[in-house]
Amino acid sequence: MHSWNDLLPRVKIGAAMLLAFFCTTMFAPVPNLYVQHVVLKERFSTIQEQIMQMSSSISQLQAYLPENNLAFIVPFFTNKSTQTIQQASGNQSGELTFPTGSGNVPTTSNSTSPPSSSPSQGKNLPSVTPTSANIMAPTNTQSPKATNTPFPTATRKPNPTATQVPVKNVQPINCPSTSSRSYGTISIVGSPETRNVATHPDINLDVRGYAPVNEAKQHIRIYTPLEPVDPPQLTTLGNFTSLPPIVGTYRANHWDWNNNARGPAITVPVVTVIGIGMNPGDLLHTPVSGYDIGGGKEVMVLFATQTKLTIKYTREDNMAYGYGLHFDDICVDPNLVALYNQMNSQGRHILPALSEGEVFGVARTGEVKVAVRDTGAFQDLREIDNWWEAFL
Structure with missing residues (x-):
């Protein structure tokens, strides 16, 4: 059994990595509508695996915390996730950065204010609901690859x-x-x-x-x-x-x-x-x-x-x-x-x-x-x- 001091850093870093992965993958440009459909399915599948692994780690934390007392974790991650991403990427500007491309890439505001520590204002993060149920770990199955299916010819x-x-x-x-x-x-x-x-x-x-x-x-x-x-x-x-x-x-x-x-x-x-x-x-x-x-x-x-x-x-x-x-x-x-x-x-x-x-x-x-x-x-x-x- 892992100790609290071992699990808590893993959960924090995992949440920060999940947020960074979501931002960089979901907004990366894709060449056309058909490939976009297939690639997005792969990205959602990978994100789903990350969330399930995070849920498994949080379930293990329940052994060290009072019942229903995990609510502090979300605002805790809200304050720390940006700092963790900055340390990993070398970005000290106080802003999240997204990859550029030919697609419609969202941009962040010029504000350098830190994210709010209030749970109600952390709307850009997925909420995690603790549960005592046993969660099955996902199998390492590969997502389907995009195939070169030709577009149908235009019809009148x-x-x-x-x-x-x-x-x-x-x-x-x-x-x-x-x-x-x-x-x-x-x-x-x-x-x-x-x-x-x-x-x-x-x-x-x-x-x-x-x-x-x-x-x-x-x-x-x-x-x-x-x-x-x-x-x-x-x-x-x-x-x-x-x-x-x-x-x-x-x-x-x-x-x-x-x-x-x-x-x-x-x-x-x-x-x-x-x-x-x-x-x-x-x-x-x-x-x-x-x-x-x-x-x-x-x-x-x-x-x-x-x-x-x-x-x-x-x-x-x-x-x-x-x-x-x-x-x-x-x-x-x-x-x-x-x-x-x-x-x-x-x-x-x-x-x-x-x-x-x-x-x-x-x-x-x-x-x-x-x-x-x-x-x-x-x-x-x-x-x-x-x-x-x-x-x-």
């Missing part, structure tokens, strides 16, 4: 916080036959298209065709870096104060250029045309972007009918470069259609042009169908990160 999930405005009226309207609006023009860059654009699968979306697909009618987040120059923002298509609902999802078709015929549906991305919920008669504005094609204009009109419109954010008379947008099942302003027909009949060297935010028509039904292409490739317009940045 519906945005849970996006609110969508319900469509109030879905009865279609008759497209207006007159307008008081006027529009400007701009000269194209390069050669004009010589084929009939009404039957061109890259300019008239109806030629290529699209069909409904059973995909989520929700806006999604993909958490990709934003483009250095803003692509067309569909947030500015209408007078939206929050995300409008997506009421339709569709897949456009590939085009077999060798046989000049429709190909199978495009499957990457899974949605290439969306239906945006709006009310018939709502004004449609040219989506704002970070582009300017000259003369204060943002887009050039490649194709226009009473219910269809194709616009381009560069001045080439094709869809091979830059962003292009298809709108379907809308009412295009009749004056814009008339100007397009005039420029098209004169050889397409000059075409109508729109400024950012300029009105080009109105919604015809409760669904405005839109497709966006980037250098010819169709995009998934459900992605908030690219096309609805104002509602991130």
